[in-house]
Amino acid sequence: MPNKSKRFIFTLVTSLFIATLLTACSDDKAQEEAKTKALHNYFDHTHGDDVSDLVKHKFEHKFAEQCVKREIKDSVNKEDDRKRYAKPCLCIATRIMKDLTAVEAEKFLVEKKSTQSLKMSFDEAAYFCLQNKVKVKAPVLFGRK
Numbered sequence: 001m002p003n004k005s006k007r008f009i010f011t012l013v014t015s016l017f018i019a020t021l022l023t024a025c026s027d028d029k030a031q032e033e034a035k036t037k038a039l040h041n042y043f044d045h046t047h048g049d050d051v052s053d054l055v056k057h058k059f060e061h062k063f064a065e066q067c068v069k070r071e072i073k074d075s076v077n078k079e080d081d082r083k084r085y086a087k088p089c090l091c092i093a094t095r096i097m098k099d100l101t102a103v104e105a106e107k108f109l110v111e112k113k114s115t116q117s118l119k120m121s122f123d124e125a126a127y128f129c130l131q132n133k134v135k136v137k138a139p140v141l142f143g144r145k
Contacts, residue, residue, distance in 0.1 A: 055105050056097050062109060063093040088129050095125035 067089035068082055075081040099121060107113045114122075 055102075055109070056100060058109060059100060059105050060090075060093045060097045063096065064089045067092060088126075091129035092122065092125040095128060096121045 064086070068085045071085040071089070072078050072081045096118065101117075104115050104118050107115055108118065
């Protein structure tokens with residue numbers, strides 16, 4: 001065998017030996033922790049101070065009232081629409097109230113402002129409360145839909 005081939009084979013075998021040695025010495029525990037962190041998103045989702053039941057009750061009714069007012073603002077028949085929107089708005093307010101934080105309650109009740117998280121909660125609650133509603137059937141005229 002030529003001298004260059006011997007050197008190449010020696011270098012190749014040495015490189016494979018070193019690579020195997022370094023791989024064998026790796027820490028499996030660190031790799032498992034990295035995989036676990038990738039699979040589970042560790043996010044501290046604390047809500048801060050607990051909100052009292054009285055504040056939650058006030059929030060629920062104020063929010064439902066504001067929701068109904070917003071819905072009937074441009075309505076022609078306000079009394080009928082008020083009755084129609086009362087139940088879904090109360091459902092939305094109750095759903096939001098479950099995850100209400102002290103900061104959100106204070107901003108809404110005292111400062112009359114809505115936080116971004118409150119708007120996101122509203123969207124989620126509205127979807128939940130309104131998806132169960134039975135859709136009105138289209139009128140059947142002359143045997144056609």
